[in-house]
Amino acid sequence: MSKNKSGIWSFFSSVRLAIVLLSLIAFFALIGTLVPQREAAAELAGLISPRLFSLLDKMQFFDLYHSVWFFLLMGLLTVNLLICSLDRLPMVWRRFRMRLSPQNDDVFKDCPEENSIRAKADMAQAADAAASLLKKRYRKFVRTDEAGRAFLCADKGRFSLFGVYIVHLSILVLIAGVIIGSVFGMEAYVNITEGETVNTVNLRRGSQSLPLPFSVRCDKFTVDLYESGAPKTFQSDLTFFKDNQIVQQGKLLVNHPIEIEGFRFYQASYGAAPGGKATLALLRADGRRDIINVGAGYAFELPGKEGTFNILRMEENLMKMGPAIKVVVRSKKEEVSFWVFQQIDKIKQTNPDIIQQVAIFNPGLFRPYTFVLLGLEEKYFTGLQVSRDPGTPVVAAAALLLICGLMMVLFSYSRQIWIRIDQKKEGVRICIAGRSYRNKTGLERELQYLIAELKDNLEKSK
């Protein structure tokens, strides 16, 4: 393959292209964080001329990460990775399969003097010492004896040669997973008021809604607050129906999604929904007392038929003075509105003149009635993120592969060691040489260690 490389092949198999592509992708990603994207781009519309805006919009400048340019770069990177790996794989495979030959005079060519020992030992003794050392360090070794010479060699870490291809493969798998996700997946959101049931969700991309193969009811929404007012936990009790049958029920919390039929539901947000209920007691000056349950937005007749009243607002905690509702009372003569606090007695204790000072805090503003708030049941809606991404397991597999591959590339290395022993007049001369593709410093250290050990062994055995 290496002989008849076409121009295109060698273009795509170059590491230089990979480096350029990685840099370009980084640059594009950078631009995307500086230029407002998608919905945020609308802010920019007012600042630049409409023609420029529409031009940039056409060039998909405001959705860079999903633009043709970005896909093009990713496509090129994919081809580059594939060709690059295919181009080098046969060579690496040969290197992996290669039988180590002990008689390798090339590696000793520029073997420095400090990597050799002269010892007063005989040939067999020196060779045995070297053999036992290699066996100890590398388990396996190859030995060839000739007249007046002996050769030994050993190696380790051949598998690390494949690390880089595992990393490349993981990136390809990752891209595949992303494509699967973007073709077959979807992201949507839906708000459900407590007690309501929905069977469609709104897609994030575009403004269409998507019917679900089941329906979801929010039975209850609860939120717990810290003293600071920040939310501590919030959760929705959801029931999933299919053909009027309950198929699943569960509590949905942030960080704990619910999965059903390939769709995943996430607790994303919440808010106050219209339709809360308040329990009111209406006291009249003559001592009569009526209790009424009211909902926001509806008009109720006063018990003495003097007029009607409406609930305008419901507040869980108005100005840190507890639950309150805003009431408007309409009669033929007048229209008055005021706030009714649940903890009016407590408020009066800390601030006795409040009713005189702030007229709209007076629950007895419409005579002869005094409104008392007995209970407030606020209604919430829960904001759910709904997504389906069949590519996720593929992406997860890619991540695992990537980490394993990187470990192999960066923390393991292949190493070969050769030892040559020559018979000399006054004993033997031992040369040690090695080769490592990535860990030169480690190799130096290993060679020094081997020399020291060997010297030690030969001196001891004397």
Next chain:
Amino acid sequence: MINTTILSWVTFVYFAAFVFYLFRMILGREFWGKLATWTALAGLVAQSVALIIRWKTSYDLGMGHAPLSNFYESLIFFAWTIVLLYLLMEWRLKNRSIGVFVMPVAFLIMAYASIAPGINNRIEPLIPALQSNWLTSHVLTCFMGYAAFTVAFALGIMFFIKQAAGNDSSKSGAFIRRLPSEYQMDELMYSCAALGFIFLTLGIVTGSVWAHYAWGSYWSWDPKETWSLITWLVYAVMLHTRLVRGWRGRRMAIMAIVGFACVLFTYLGVNFLPSLHSYTN
């Protein structure tokens, strides 16, 4: 609170360690080097104790989370990982000359955490999105990566100082002569970048898994995510150019510095952009 008091003292301990490393470089007496190492180690131990106390205090206050949840805690942890990594390196390499460049970074981060306005050092309860087991592993791996990149950056700066002083070692000052050789610095820069790359990868992966559980998508092009990808790509380029194209020395030092600039932007700069990660602010 006791933990913040200890932590503000640790700031000065790290500064002292830096001064001792500097004395060693200038005066050349190994006494200062040993003193510097022991000072840094004492600072690290005190900081670890403070972090454990802080952790325990958060349980006593009924919040119960690792001290990794806001900007103050992340700065403290960043300094902790830098000193830890540096001391491990010093121990392995038996070389103290890097300390004079690494310790001031740790000191500055600690000082920034203690005195910069608007940094809240209270223990705060976690908002629902942060209540996840992935918080610890995500922050841990990210900051281990950041620390390794910081050491690589310090080596890059050292490399340029050594080069600027010229190769003629007889003429250059004692300080320059005590720096590691250019070859050694190059090797170390690579090792640190490689270590950081692994941890950054783990950080991005754990972050993705968490996002998958919390936000419903493993990747949403949030600025912090995007910048972590940019950082990852820069170091990927650095490793490729070294391993395949054989870049060494000066070019590696430039890459280490550019990479660190990206790390800083990922960590701090992104706070100026609208982001889902805004609770780190």
